[in-house]
Amino acid sequence: MKLKLIAGNANPKLAEEIAKKMGIELSPATIGRFSDGEIQVKIADSVRGADCYVIQPTCAPVNENIMELLVIADALKRASARRITAVIPYYGYARQDRKAEPRVPITSKLVANLITASGIDRVLTVDLHARQIQGFFDIPVDHLYARPVLFQYFKDLNLDNPIVVSPDAGGVERARAFAKLLNADLAIVDKRRPRPNEAAIMNIIGDVKGRNAIILDDMIDTGGTLTKVADAIKNAGAIKVYAAASHGVLSGQAIEKIQKSSLEEVVITNSIIHDTELPKIKVLSIASLLAEAITKIYNDESLNTLFV
Numbered sequence: 001m002k003l004k005l006i007a008g009n010a011n012p013k014l015a016e017e018i019a020k021k022m023g024i025e026l027s028p029a030t031i032g033r034f035s036d037g038e039i040q041v042k043i044a045d046s047v048r049g050a051d052c053y054v055i056q057p058t059c060a061p062v063n064e065n066i067m068e069l070l071v072i073a074d075a076l077k078r079a080s081a082r083r084i085t086a087v088i089p090y091y092g093y094a095r096q097d098r099k100a101e102p103r104v105p106i107t108s109k110l111v112a113n114l115i116t117a118s119g120i121d122r123v124l125t126v127d128l129h130a131r132q133i134q135g136f137f138d139i140p141v142d143h144l145y146a147r148p149v150l151f152q153y154f155k156d157l158n159l160d161n162p163i164v165v166s167p168d169a170g171g172v173e174r175a176r177a178f179a180k181l182l183n184a185d186l187a188i189v190d191k192r193r194p195r196p197n198e199a200a201i202m203n204i205i206g207d208v209k210g211r212n213a214i215i216l217d218d219m220i221d222t223g224g225t226l227t228k229v230a231d232a233i234k235n236a237g238a239i240k241v242y243a244a245a246s247h248g249v250l251s252g253q254a255i256e257k258i259q260k261s262s263l264e265e266v267v268i269t270n271s272i273i274h275d276t277e278l279p280k281i282k283v284l285s286i287a288s289l290l291a292e293a294i295t296k297i298y299n300d301e302s303l304n305t306l307f308v
Helices: 012-022 062-078 107-117 131-136 147-157 169-182 224-235 254-260 287-298
Strands: 003-007 029-033 039-043 051-055 083-088 122-126 141-144 162-166 185-195 198-205 212-220 240-248 265-269 281-284
Touching (some): 003 012, 141 287, 147 169, 147 281, 162 169, 169 185, 185 224, 224 254
Parallel strands (some): 051 083, 162 212
């Protein structure tokens, strides 16, 4: 069975890097728009009987990129691809994973239904906002973590007296696993969120005084919560405050907030594309991680070695 890599428009640089790591070429495809904005897809090569991997994070513009993924999948299905795997480094709508109040949707489940209905056979993703989203799919989901990439970076920094900080109670398990790898202590921030994308810091559980703190989260969106947490940690006596997250959404005034904050550096991955270098922000590549995962899936091998 032939292996084919197809890149959507959401993150072509990451797709190219994955292909280079695997030593193959991206399959040529035309993915454009009709004059009215409808998505137009044409796969140039034959994919009959092929094992196809569509690399398409569903980041902003979220709706456009989701629809593009579905249309590419339909084109591959109708061209008789044997298996279609959606490689979604960042899964959009992941925060809408439950009914937090009456009369609201569970949009992450809706998106999972759309992906399944399009003919996609399996999903490969990285650091879902909520791990139970794997259960929203009726197809296999391989859920990777960017933790090994982030860990290696901070290990090489060799920070003196580090402490890993979870910015909320929900991220404690993630932060604890990272702290264990770094052989560091753990602190937790107790916060209250009066409005969406807004947080009021209440209390820091743990001693950050005289420590180099690493705030660990799955994503950084507007940067409001992160910068407030960083300021609270700095005011509590931390020497330097770093932040690490798998996904740099960086919407609204996030970049400006980070620049003006007490953060020393923010470390993210290239699951979401950023065209320019960003001050105070370090972007690490997950191409090797995804390339290895795709190779293992293609060869029907276990992915256990990728879960550090």
